[in-house]
Amino acid sequence: MRSRLTIMALLALCLGLLLTGCARKPRTTADIPRSLSPSYSIAVAPFTQPTSTSQLIIGQIPRDQGRIAPEMLPALDRTLRDVLMTETKRQYTFVPRHAPLPDKMRYHDSNQPQALSAWVAYAREVKTDLLLVPQVLNWHPREGSRAGVTRPAHVRVEFFLINARQGTILDRSVYDVEQTNLTSNLLEIGEFFKRQAGWATADELAREGMVKAVKDMTL
Known part of the structure; x- marks a missing residue:
């Protein structure tokens, strides 16, 4: 009787350890929580719009690229500041728009992105x-x-988190959305109601991209 109880106890212990191990072990590397150390100082550059391949950090210029009016960029800066200050608990340094920016520099003609080193x-x-x-x-x-x-x-808005010391892109977030009619894409029903059951403005879509970037980069 005692040996039977001992065996049952050992089996229960082994089962408990097995279940604990399974619960703690991520199924994929995507399940591993990521975190960005709060010790990092983060500066935020103003919004820019690359209009030639050489001004890109990575990627390519969209076909039939829609240009944003330069006077609209400060409004995006203010929206990004608001998103960062309300959606995260970090401290940021916001680079003023009047400071010279890399995308204003002259680049050599090229079919390849060249802006990373400048940033x-x-x-x-x-x-x-x-x-x-x-x-x-x-x-x-x-x-x-x-x-x-x-x-x-x-x-289409993109966000790059650049590591100054290593000279590399630490993270990137891309948001490319054109709102579609609900009857042609029922998968968008959740987004439809989040947008107050109406057609969003470009500014509203851009804000969605900023919120997505915060989550993508675990800021």
């Missing part, structure tokens, strides 16, 4: 560990109203 140098110049670089790659405003459109808004 790395810029990050070192502002004396930060990490530099968050927000960019507008494509911008098509909504044509119409919230109730109905002749052309929906379409934006």
Whole structure:
């Protein structure tokens, strides 16, 4: 009887250890929680729009690229500041827009992105560990109203987190969305109601991209 109880106890112990091990072990590397050390200093650059391949950090210029008016970029800066200050608990240094920016420098004609080294140098110049670089790659405003459109808004915004010391891209977030009619894509029903059951503006889509970047980069 005693030996039977001992065996049952050992089996229960082994089962408990097995279940604990299974619960703690991620199924894939994607299940491993990531975190960005709070000890890093993070500077945030103003929004820019690359208009030639040589001004890109990586990637390519969209075909029929929609250009955002330069006077609209400060509004995106303010929105990003608001998102970072409300969605995260970090401290940031916001680089003023009047400071010279790498995308204003002259690049040699090239079919390859060339801007990473310039942004790395810029990050070192502002004396930060990490530099968050927000960019507008494509911008098509909504044509119409919230109730109905002749052309929906379409934006592509990208965010790069650059490691100044290593001279590398630590993380990247891409948000490329053109709102579609609900009847043509029922998978968008959740986003449809989040957008107050109407057609979003380009600014509203851009804000969604900023929130996504915060989550993607675990800021």
